[in-house]
Amino acid sequence: MSFLDISIIYLIAILIVMLPSYGFYLIFKKLNIPAWKAFVPFLNMWEIYKLTGLKKVWFYCQFLPIVGWFVSLWILVEFAKLLGRFSFLDHAGAVLIPFIYFPYIANHKDTRFIGAEKVRQHKKSGVREWVDAAVFAIVAATLIRAFVFEAYMIPTSSMEKTLLVNDFLFVSKTTYGVRVPNTPLFIPFVHHTVPKLEVKSYSELIQLPYKRWFAKDVDRNDIVVFNLPVGDTVINLPEFQSRITYYDQMLAEGMTNKFDSAGKMIYDLELGRKAILNNPRRYPLITRPVDKRENYIKRCVAIGGDTLEIRGGKLLINGESAYVSPTQASFYHVYVKSILTEQMLRDRGVRISYTQMDYAAMENGKVLQLNLTESELGKVMQMPEVARIEKKSEAPRSDVFPRNKNYAWSSHNFGPLWVPKRGATIALTEDNMVFYRRCIEVYEQNKVEGKAGQYSINGVPAQEYTFKMNYYFMMGDNRDQSQDSRYWGFVPEDHIVGGAWLIFFSLENGIRWDRMLKRIKD
Known part of the structure; x- marks a missing residue:
């Protein structure tokens, strides 16, 4: 865990104990505790701890990473009990809206300090015990999922052979800074739709602007989870x-x-x-708002300010050959002299899932279409059954970004294309607007009017535009089987969810034991 990750975790810990500060201030005055202590992080909790009669270890447990958040929330509930508040709604208020709840009860006529002994004498029903435990677990899991890490399953083969279908990952929400949810009112544990009911799992009654605590830019070649930009x-x-x-x-x-x-x-x-x-x-x-758009996972191949180009399937960044992951794969036509079976390929260490093993007549011979990494390509070329190998080519396509008749690009021949960078300024020309109009109009929320060099932004004539965000170009490692930025363009920084961190489980006709607890590094 990086220093940035740890810093964010403790920032959240401080936020939890500081949100109810004003309510503590009012209550401390009534209890003859120096009221200024309410505004000092953890000193306020020390004063509360002394009132509760809890063991001292619980106070110090607040400083444990992540676990400490929930200890602090529990102490807030214990404080509410000291003030004669035992109802479910009281405890929910202390945990969910402490900045409103504690000022409210501080001035309520029924609030009174009853002491730790009477709290111990109070008995809850068995049902209430279960309800409290369930609610606390939901709150804990929701906070972790929103701010620390989230489980994610690889649903498609777009990242083969780096990440496999049915790999289960932990995605770190702190890698690029914690993104404050745009829609803070939501049902826990579901993304945008309630299963079976097929209704929205969130409310847009409250919508917050984009904000990221301890923001860090995505680095080139990172494996990143993000919200699908065209999922709006x-x-x-x-x-x-x-x-x-x-x-x-x-x-x-x-x-x-x-x-x-x-x-x-x-x-x-x-x-x-x-x-x-x-x-x-x-x-x-x-x-859908940004944070409720579909989650995608790809490799960031270009960052803001880069110029990207693909020539014959080879990726160039700023005119130089780009990084090639050892697990990056492309499709090849493999011409064979004799039968080449799936088992023969597996025996040579070639993973052949999501390949086409059917033979077809071509040039009086036999051909296979195989999805190979560079290492696997070398192994296949050495096989005596193989006559020759050709890289699969692709003609220009109408569905490739920018989807404009003047750019006959394909997934194998693409660009050059400049990636927008925060603070960079471009001239507003007809050619530029083909690539960047969506960034200016949709992602950065400006009203753009005009064409052919005569543009206005938000009603003001403009000849140039300065970008407010960084943008990224994402591609799947399984280059010929990936829907990515080659088809729908740039990923804005406010769409970044987090960094792929750890494979905690993997499944294919049984458990893939060799992938369990594997760090995602390249």
Whole structure:
């Protein structure tokens, strides 16, 4: 755990004991305790500890990382009991809204100090004991999930062979600083939808602006969990969601059946947008705040200020060859002289899950499509059954960012593209707006009007724009099987959830013991 992680953990510990300070101040005055102590972190809890009669060890347990948060919350409940407050609502108030609860009871006519002995004499029913324990567990788990780490399962093969389908990870929320939830009113343990009921798990009654405590920039090559940037508008049907995004469907509906001089179909995105908006029964739309958009996990290959390019499947950053993870994989056509089986590949140390093992006739021979790392590629090339290997190529695609007819890019030939950086300024030109309009308008919440070099931002004529956030370019390590920034563009800093930290469990036809408790390093 880094110094930054530890700092954030203790910042939260201090916040817990300081939130009720004003209420402590009012109560301390009535109990003839020097009221100024209410505003000194942990000195206020020392005074409360002396009143409770608890063992001294409990006071010191507050300084344990993470565990100390819950000890402090428990002491707040014990303090409420000392003031004659035993109801479930009282204890929930002491834990959930101490900054409101303690000032409230300090001035309430029924509040009185009864002492530790009477608290010990008070008996709760068995049901109440279970209810209190359950609520405390929920609060504890919710705080940990929101501010420290969260469990995450790898659902797809986009990060093969770095992260495998059914790897279960812990994602550290402190790696890039703790992000304050945009929607603090939510049902614990679910992301954006209540299972079975298929209703929102959160309320937008309170929405907080983007804020990150002890913010740290993402480093190039980090494996990062983030909210899907194009998950802001969703077709709310099981077959769509993040599988087929609103913007993908807009492209599909924008097919014109007309072709350009190169024989490529012409797409009209505005036509596609109208087709969706005019058919709400077929395409029921919902919007989601940033922190409730779908979670994705990819590798950050470019950071703000970088220029990225892909040539023939090779990634270049600022004109130089980019880092290649030992577990990064691409698809190859493997031409064979004789039968090559799955078991033969496994015996050579080649992982062949999520590959196509079917043979097809090609150039009077046999061909396999295999997903290989550089190390595996070398092993396959040495096999006597193999005649030659060719890297799979890809023609320009209409669904590749920026989805503009002037840029015939593909996932294998892409860019060059500059990644926006906080504080950097660009000229507002027609070419620039193809790439950066969504950043300016959607992610940084400006009203942009005009075109062809005559733009206004928030009603003011503008010839340039300075970015307020850092942006990142994310790609899956399984380069040919990954929906990533090549298709939907940049990831803003406010969408960053945390860093992939530890594989705590893994499953494939049984437990993958070799992956248990494995740190995620590259």
